[in-house]
């Protein structure tokens with residue numbers, strides 16, 4: 001399918017858009033094990049919200065609570081203003097569409113019949129029209145008469161999405177719906193799904209452990225760890241204004257340097273970094289994204305000890321440079337720099353390094369446990 005690019009896909013929705021999902025103070029335990037605690041979350045009409053986080057952080061549990069597949073233990077859940085928790089409203093009466101990683105189609109029904117299945121409330125003709133509309137949106141109209149076993153995994157996933165969207169649910173719940181597909185196919189189906197969700201204007205809650213998928217799909221991301229939301233915001237907010245080191249490292253492997261705060265700054269081998277939120281004398285953790293290092297080849301090294309290239313690798317769209325950085329006072333560090341395009345200097349090439357401060361983050365060292373460190 002070909003579409004015009006979505007405008008402002010990453011912007012939050014108009015604040016006045018109605019709330020389709022509201023979750024307040026959700027706690028859930030399996031026996032003695034607390035899976036999620038103190039979760040507050042809203043999804044507005046037309047908004048895609050991603051639950052992002054490492055395996056076991058509680059994403060699926062939250063989705064299952066909204067779907068009605070888990071009985072609400074504590075807190076409030078409402079879809080389109082209707083409370084669903086007490087008494088428990090069963091999944092089929094919640095007006096939510098479900099799409100999971102392995103969404104099984106009915107093997108004895110054709111593609112068209114699979115999609116019309118949930119539309120009993122419509123007259124038969126309208127039912128078929130609606131199913132064909134959805135199949136067309138997902139590029140599967142030609143396969144309406146086929147049976148599931150004759151389709152590829154990606155085609156089956158498209159049909160499953162069409163089936164979930166056909167009844168016009170107020171809210172779509174998607175749990176890693178693309179993860180069983182290979183990379184190319186996943187990109188296409190992801191793109192098509194985003195366009196269909198935006199076209200239909202449904203609210204959506206999508207579970208993923210893949211930060212790139214979350215950035216691609218989401219208007220807002222709730223980044224989770226150990227059953228809690230660590231930070232909730234637009235992809236830009238999480239990437240550019242991370243609340244703690246975990247948020248930084250979840251999106252990318254970064255360079256980490258440590259130093260003491262002196263006059264509001266931390267000295268590093270690649271220059272001084274402002275640390276306005278830290279106290280004088282405090283030990284600081286400086287996190288530098290590889291793209292924050294601006295590297296230029298030098299013909300004449302400025303000093304006998306200069307920064308130089310250790311290794312350069314082409315990764316495709318970017319080149320990765322391993323650099324030995326030398327700073328004032330004999331400080332030295334091994335750093336990774338990511339440079340757009342093909343930039344493959346020789347080993348030993350002297351370089352100058354400048355920092356883009358917008359992709360450098362400073363935290364008090366030791367305050368937050370680090371995950372997935374460089």
Ligand code: ATP
Pocket residue numbers: 030033034035053054055056057058059060061062209
């Ligand atoms: P993944 O990405 O691996 O699916 P997740 O973030 O979706 O992980 P959940 O599936 O919600 O995480 O699980 C949260 C925690 O609750 C985990 O520690 C998990 O082992 C536990 N858990 C989940 N389901 C059950 C269950 N039915 N019984 C007992 N413990 C469970």
